[in-house]
Amino acid sequence: DAKTTQPPSMDCAEGRAANLPCNHSTISGNEYVYWYRQIHSQGPQYIIHGLKNNETNEMASLIITEDRKSSTLILPHATLRDTAVYYCIVREGGRDDKIIFGKGTRLHILP
């Protein structure tokens, strides 16, 4: 079973920041938070990951709370192409562990 809880869907206006929440209250000390997204009719795509500190790359920012029980993926300037299902995943780093995909959040970017 997925170790994370996400809202089933969210809307965001084009050009605004999209903030996608994820709860992972049972996360253990050596587990990372990963985010993937799946655009319609495509395979999932890696976005970002983090352990404790906030992370930023060319696609998004990841904010992890101090207790690590929740996190937020931020798409700073959402475009229509960001419409997708976003998956928050918790897993140990450097392991062969399976990726357990939950149901994710379906993000709709509104023009």
Added chain:
Amino acid sequence: DAGVIQSPRHEVTEMGQEVTLRCKPISGHDYLFWYRQTMMRGLELLIYFNNNVPIDDSGMPEDRFSAKMPNASFSTLKIQPSEPRDSAVYFCASRPTSGDYNEQFFGPGTRLTVL
């Protein structure tokens, strides 16, 4: 790099027929994963390989499913005999051996319809 390549992209077959799905991972990647996605069950891991050796096949639904990886650049997922409930999108993914994290790169998928 061309990314993970899957073929065919679409397959329509009749119940009872054998179906073979193919995957070419990204060159240099040591791990290969097969997933299945349906509306009801979402994205499920079926099996994964490391250095061509199956590591975990606990997600394979039943004996009708089999997967092989004869070399580092090719893998197959076979369903024999196929059933309508096998209709789904099948994804292949690969990743390199790495340190703290392991991003998986997914192919475009094969949409299988069993009539």
